[in-house]
Amino acid sequence: MDPRSSAQDVMRCDLCETAVVQMHCDTCLVNLCTACVGKHMISDQSINHKVVTFQTRNSMPLYPGCVTHNKERCKMYCKQCDIPVCTKCIASDEHLGHKLSEILQILNEKRDKIIQEQTELNDMIYPTYQDTASDVQNRMSQLEKEYGDLSTDITKHGEDWHREIDKLVKKLKAEVNEMKNTQLQTLQKHLDEINKVMSDIKNDVNSLEDAFACKDISKVYSVKSDIEKYRTLPPKTEPSFPKFTPGRIEEDLSKLFGALSSSFLTSDKHGYIMRTIQKSPPVKQLLDEPETITIDTGYGYLYDVACLSDKKIWTSGGDGTMKLYSINHGSLLKSVTTKSGYTPSNIAITKSWDLVYTDDYYKTVNIVKNEKIEEMIRIQNWNPLGVCSTSSGDLLVIMVSDDNKQTKVVRYSGSTEKQTIQFDDKVKHFYSNSHDKYITENKNLDICVSDNGAGAVVVVNQAGKLRFRYTGHTPAPKNKPFNPQGITTDSQSHILTADVNNHCVHIIDQDGQFLRYINCGLSYPWGLCTDTNDNLFVAQMGNKQVKKIKYLQ
Structure with missing residues (x-):
């Protein structure tokens, strides 16, 4: 276990690793005990060491190191070159005539911009995207409902058609049965009349047979038949059958049943409005x-x-x-x-x-x-x-x-x-x-x-x-x-x-x-x-x- 960070121990010096930390170098970001301060100060005399008490560490700003001059810290900022610069950079001809600002001023401006952007992102942009996502979800839910209702309407209309068609089929079939029964009754009556004549013919044939076999001349002479009547045949009765002529159901059926209008999605880049920062409601007592x-x-x-x-x-x-x-x-x-x-x-x-x-x-x-x-x-x-x-x-x-x-x-x-x-x-x-x-x-x-x-x-x-x-x-x-x-x-x-x-x-x-x-x-x-x-x-x-x-x- 690292003795400098043990949960059962206090923080230790980064140099000797045994004594309790009392001081801190803000330049090198090193924790020191009092005994090691001098040792640290002479370890690299090219650096301006800022040694402070441990409780007040990092109280001084940590200036960025210069990329051109090693071990130099940049306290100024060249706006034309858009880079931090140290005193040696300023003394050189490279930034001659350039507009320079204190880097702390640039830092504060940057921090103000960060706060502004953070506020805009948190309070305006992100909530607007939340509203937009919610709006899209609501539109998706509305789409599901609307298309569901549309399918239900089509199904209901189809059921209405089925009911009307069933009623029409039932009516036509009833008319067919009525026509059939009427003609059957007429033909049955005609058949009954023919059967009656056939029965009469049989009776006459039997009478003629009896007379033919009889020895009594007077009986034979008296036998008479209605053959002349039978030679005139009854009129022929033929039914006429109705025909069913179906209506056309190809392209005309969809026009009669109904049609869908076209659907489409539109995109409007100005459709959503950026949320404004909400002000707190006035305090009411x-x-x-x-x-x-x-x-x-x-x-x-x-x-x-x-x-x-x-x-x-x-x-x-x-x-x-x-x-x-x-x-x-x-x-x-x-x-x-x-x-x-x-x-x-x-x-x-x-x-x-x-x-x-x-x-x-x-x-x-x-x-x-x-x-x-x-x-x-x-x-x-x-x-x-x-x-x-x-x-x-x-x-x-x-x-x-x-x-x-x-x-x-x-x-x-x-x-x-x-x-x-x-x-x-x-x-x-x-x-x-x-x-x-x-x-x-x-x-x-x-x-x-x-x-x-x-x-x-x-x-x-x-x-x-x-x-x-x-x-x-x-x-x-x-x-x-x-x-x-x-x-x-x-x-x-x-x-x-x-x-x-x-x-x-x-x-x-x-x-x-x-x-x-x-x-x-x-x-x-x-x-x-x-x-x-x-x-x-x-x-x-x-x-x-x-x-x-x-x-x-």
Whole structure:
């Protein structure tokens, strides 16, 4: 083991390798004990040794060595030749009349440029490429969906044609059977008439045979037949058969069925816009007394609220409906019933301002567009609970397994699973297995989960590493255990969570430090959301009202 770097030993002198380091030569980058300083100074007297205490090592800048004059250090910089130069270089005719600058000035300019370029790369260029990659991924997902829908439309149209053709074939075959039966009946009647005549002929033949054999002349003389009638044969009946004339189906069929327009990709070099450096949001102070207004919803049980805009909110309650209300007028604008008819586990608003909801009955995540519900994600063996839309447009869904033994957070891009967050570094579960869980993303991209079963707010970073757990603050307004439900964040990266037991909302900062309670006559607060002006909306299960709260200046 090297005695100079042993973990069980202190740092040793580079010359004697035994004494403790006390000094350092900034010129030669050598560690020295006091006894070896003189030895080092005379080892190469052509060098201007800068010996300092070990604690202040590297305090002097290390000038670059001159490539022309050995052992000389360059303290100047020739801008015309774009190289460092020493005093001997300057004295020579090689740089006569050239513009020279102190190399430290050039160094500082270079450092400023490095910082500028680093800032531009980190804060503008790389995020722009991230946005571009996300945009391409979204377009690929859209392409899959659009082409899938196109194939479905063609299949459906083909099925419609098959149904119409089947109906037409059935109709024509019915007409054929009707024609056949009509002609068969006519021919059968004609056959019956012929058979009757044949029977009469047989009878006459028998009478003639009897008369021929009879000895009684009077009987023979009296026998008469209708032979003249029989010589006139019945009219011949011949059926006329219909013919089927098929329509042309070669080139005309595709025109009748439908045709595809051409597809193409366009390239626009001006299509993407470089991201600008985002300024921090203005700092807002908490109000001493929050300002509130209330909106009646009419639910038997009110659970969730999601801000569509500063003027409209979506709500969900215990009757399987999701209702859109005007904030200013408190009026109901529209109502949508879930596909299953059961209460959504959670509702949220996407970046494109569509409503999404989780349905643990069908195990799906659904989106509402123009009051029509479309299935986005179907989950096997897990029940989706809380859902939120992220700044990148992804969806975060927290879910519990069918056997109620596991809980995880899954990030989706469209319907594609991108990330799973379930265990910490010691493979221990982040979350409890209760079904009351809500999720949101903070402005710093942390993922925040209110875990009712654990009595905690669990916050991990974007990579899924635990940042902190918040388990409440004492004294609480009602002196009851922390019972978190809905969760949201604001422009200041505050985390707000509803505490049902204590009829209040906790405000903590992005690092988990308690700031304040919002305690303004709330009745069993449940769902939470904030609008773009940092107004807080609280769905109160106790009185079925949504309360709008202005809590920031």
